[in-house]
Amino acid sequence: MLVLAGTIGAGKSSLAGIVGSHYGTDVFYESVDDNPVLDLYYKDPKKYAFLLQIHFLNKRFESIKKAYKHNNNVLDRSIFEDALFLDLNVINGNVTRTEQHIYHELLNNMMEELEGMPKKAPDLLIYIDVSFEKMLERIKKRGRTFEQIENDPSLYHYYQQVHDAYPRWFDEYHMSPKIRIDGDTYDFVNDDAAADHVLAQIDDALRDLR
Numbered sequence: 001m002l003v004l005a006g007t008i009g010a011g012k013s014s015l016a017g018i019v020g021s022h023y024g025t026d027v028f029y030e031s032v033d034d035n036p037v038l039d040l041y042y043k044d045p046k047k048y049a050f051l052l053q054i055h056f057l058n059k060r061f062e063s064i065k066k067a068y069k070h071n072n073n074v075l076d077r078s079i080f081e082d083a084l085f086l087d088l089n090v091i092n093g094n095v096t097r098t099e100q101h102i103y104h105e106l107l108n109n110m111m112e113e114l115e116g117m118p119k120k121a122p123d124l125l126i127y128i129d130v131s132f133e134k135m136l137e138r139i140k141k142r143g144r145t146f147e148q149i150e151n152d153p154s155l156y157h158y159y160q161q162v163h164d165a166y167p168r169w170f171d172e173y174h175m176s177p178k179i180r181i182d183g184d185t186y187d188f189v190n191d192d193a194a195a196d197h198v199l200a201q202i203d204d205a206l207r208d209l210r
């Protein structure tokens with residue numbers, strides 16, 4: 001199981017598709033278009049942050065249960081990143097300490113279930129690192145209405161918080177082997193040579209594991 005990680009708009013879904021095609025494996029996309037809470041959360045984070053966290057946790061657990069059956073199946077974002085968002089929501093007063101506590105108890109229970117499975121952790125975590133400027137550029141380019149700073153200027157600060165939290169998160173991530181992809185330099189979406197370079201990086205990392 002290969003897992004993509006990185007900030008909002010880093011290119012996880014795009015690279016997940018490319019990696020899945022490369023290995024001929026299934027890609028499990030993050031719940032966005034079918035997400036009944038995401039736009040509500042962006043409109044009213046105080047009301048919907050906890051519900052959104054529970055939704056993502058549930059969907060990721062569901063994907064992991066399906067994905068772990070094949071070595072090179074691809075997950076678009078890891079279950080381990082959700083706590084980063086949760087903690088930011090606590091800092092921002094959108095999630096209470098009690099909600100945070102209940103969330104972590106539920107997460108621990110779920111992780112115990114995963115420990116009972118043949119594959120307890122991803123084979124490789126692929127972290128896409130992008131600058132804050134690139135992150136904003138990509139969010140704008142992709143154009144999801146509820147994510148646009150021009151509609152809600154307070155999102156600038158939120159995006160800064162998310163972006164700032166990622167390097168430490170990646171540093172402290174030790175559940176599996178991990179690699180870092182430079183998402184600023186390599187335009188794996190529009191440039192085949194860049195995509196090949198990134199795929200070679202992933203191939204090399206997987207070869208080292210076996």
Ligand SMILES: Nc1ncnc2c1ncn2[C@@H]1O[C@H](COP(=O)(O)OP(=O)(O)OP(=O)(O)O)[C@@H](O)[C@H]1O
Pocket residue numbers: 006007008009010011012013014015030138139141142183184186187188189190
């Ligand atoms: N390396 C890249 N070079 C150029 N454009 C890119 C690159 N990666 C992603 N993009 C573009 O940036 C936008 C966001 O990409 P994508 O949806 O894959 O990000 P994501 O990490 O899955 O975001 P989210 O966390 O919101 O799900 C898309 O328009 C995509 O085409």
Ligand SMILES: Nc1nc(=O)c2ncn([C@H]3C[C@H](O)[C@@H](CO)O3)c2[nH]1
Pocket residue numbers: 008030032038041049052053056081082083085086147
């Ligand atoms: N609050 C919050 N918690 C999460 O665990 C989480 N995971 C993803 N997202 C948001 C980021 C993108 O807008 C969009 C697609 O990644 O969904 C999250 N938001």
